[in-house]
Amino acid sequence: DQQVKQNSPSLSVQEGRISILNCDYTNSMFDYFLWYKKYPAEGPTFLISISSIKDKNEDGRFTVFLNKSAKHLSLHIVPSQPGDSAVYFCAASVPNFGNEKLTFGTGTRLTIIP
């Protein structure tokens, strides 16, 4: 059972435009959400996160929005740049006293078109 779902396997966006990546989850116990970025032949790297007590977190060109009632989060990249082309994974965690594990989605491949 996939508790974290990324329903769009791929997305293409023109350079300079906004990229919006979506993620849905089913486990209402999740209280912390993260986005990871992965380039080919490399491991995923942390991008941005948000706690369930917030509905928005911003870091430069990257903003994550959380809608708890809809169990939905999204990552906005503005403006999109060629270097943003990568696979993006959404992840979530249940609080567990320092033993939290991350549950990842299947990923969305973002391609920025110059």
Next chain:
Amino acid sequence: DAGVIQSPRHEVTEMGQEVTLRCKPISGHNSLFWYRQTMMRGLELLIYFNNNVPIDDSGMPEDRFSAKMPNASFSTLKIQPSEPRDSAVYFCASSPPGGNYGYTFGSGTRLTVV
């Protein structure tokens, strides 16, 4: 810091053979995670250790898979016997004390079983 080091980077083996994947976590990190990446399931947690002790191995597919962490600086994931459906990229990640959100991933081992 050299980051999380995985070896080998690529492994091609014949069905039925034993395969051992290796991981050296970042010094000072006390949690270690083994993930498998496939198109269908994304990043799937196999097992994780905290202070060298296995905490959750519910993601290990079957008895053919085993993992050990004999000390704080080394872990292995073994598949015996290997099958073609085990072909995937296997990632190791580590995180520091005080919560596991600061995952650092290795570059992965691409396993092909023919």
